[in-house]
Amino acid sequence: MAFFEPPTPQPPSAPRQPVLHEWDEPDDSLGREVPLQFVIGRSQAATIAVRRITAYQNGFAFEVSVRLLPGRELTDPSGFFGPRAQRRTHNGLPDELFRFGLEFADGSTVTSLQVTGIGGPNRPRGPILAGGGGGGGDGRFDMRYWVWPLPPPDRLTFLSEWPAQDLPLTRREIDTEPIRTAAKAPV
Amino acid sequence: MAFFKPPPPPPAPPERWRRPEWMLPDNYLGQPVPTDIELARSAKVRIVLRHLIAYPTGIEFQLVGLVHPVARNDEAVGGFVGRPYYSERNEDPSRLPDGLFRFGIEFADGSKATTLQDQHIAYHGPNHPPSPWLQPSGGGGSSPGHLNAGYWVWPLPPPGLLAFVCEWPALGIPLTRREIDSGPIRAAAVQTTPLWDEE
Numbered sequence: 001m002a003f004f005e006p007p008t009p010q011p012p013s014a015p016r017q018p019v020l021h022e023w024d025e026p027d028d029s030l031g032r033e034v035p036l037q038f039v040i041g042r043s044q045a046a047t048i049a050v051r052r053i054t055a056y057q058n059g060f061a062f063e064v065s066v067r068l069l070p071g072r073e074l075t076d077p078s079g080f081f082g083p084r085a086q087r088r089t090h091n092g093l094p095d096e097l098f099r100f101g102l103e104f105a106d107g108s109t110v111t112s113l114q115v116t117g118i119g120g121p122n123r124p125r126g127p128i129l130a131g132g133g134g135g136g137g138d139g140r141f142d143m144r145y146w147v148w149p150l151p152p153p154d155r156l157t158f159l160s161e162w163p164a165q166d167l168p169l170t171r172r173e174i175d176t177e178p179i180r181t182a183a184k185a186p187v
Numbered sequence: 188m189a190f191f192k193p194p195p196p197p198p199a200p201p202e203r204w205r206r207p208e209w210m211l212p213d214n215y216l217g218q219p220v221p222t223d224i225e226l227a228r229s230a231k232v233r234i235v236l237r238h239l240i241a242y243p244t245g246i247e248f249q250l251v252g253l254v255h256p257v258a259r260n261d262e263a264v265g266g267f268v269g270r271p272y273y274s275e276r277n278e279d280p281s282r283l284p285d286g287l288f289r290f291g292i293e294f295a296d297g298s299k300a301t302t303l304q305d306q307h308i309a310y311h312g313p314n315h316p317p318s319p320w321l322q323p324s325g326g327g328g329s330s331p332g333h334l335n336a337g338y339w340v341w342p343l344p345p346p347g348l349l350a351f352v353c354e355w356p357a358l359g360i361p362l363t364r365r366e367i368d369s370g371p372i373r374a375a376a377v378q379t380t381p382l383w384d385e386e
Contacts (some may be wrong), residue, residue, distance in 0.1 A: 032223060
């Protein structure tokens, strides 16, 4: 009898079908493009913009684009964003941590410090921000997010702050009508 | 002769690398051009071109796809993001495999670029890559059934029609061509301003 035995073959399992909820990004629609682009924060060192908005019937997706002045490139991007940076928040938010958030017209908020995974089982009590995938380098980063639900009529505010790049807390309001109109368009 | 002598001056810093004109510029956010056009559709997949952004030196856009649930486990879906699939899996190099998604653009002057061109040639030698130049700029799947591929095109298309061409036999997409007027793209390109001046 051999010392190392191959494992017992397992019967093939059916492909896993994720259970999608009304608060998840749909998997049966491409949504509609919203050709809006706007800067939500700017300093001498960095420009932060929202781009590539896609509206769905139950929410919207967008990208946060970060552009850094030459010479301000990040040697360790995980320090400005992502899990490693967020784990260091026990002593307050580090200056290196870039943060942004959204505020709906009804006063509800969600921030990049509350990013959730896809497919959570429980109905969220307020808006969610999911995703955060993306990439970049050399002072150029683009991260994609999903927001549920659609923002109510009136204004939607994007807030951003990044002390290490001299960006104070900055608010940028937009009208939600283009997003809400695109969400209703046939796909 | 002094015991302590001042050190020699430090060498001059190396000249900062300048991003070539044919690459996606990093000092512009560009100007979005409403697009959202269906490029191709079959029983298995639907492909839309959207998020077209005009820059002074070219355009960036995304191809997004939605795969029908019955085809989501089809191995050919992996052929959406081009050439690696072609080079690693193709057993007969004299023909393109059916699973390979082919995509290209054609300018009004007849010049064209496709995803089958060798990407390495742009990075070797001092000269520009062939014009026009089509370069992948990120992509992948954002959720089950969703496809996403970004592209950068250099230079800005000339006046006239800009054609987008694709073909994906394994997913039921025959050679398909969609044309748009380059006028709005060229108009948007002159509106965009640099985030900072290049030294």
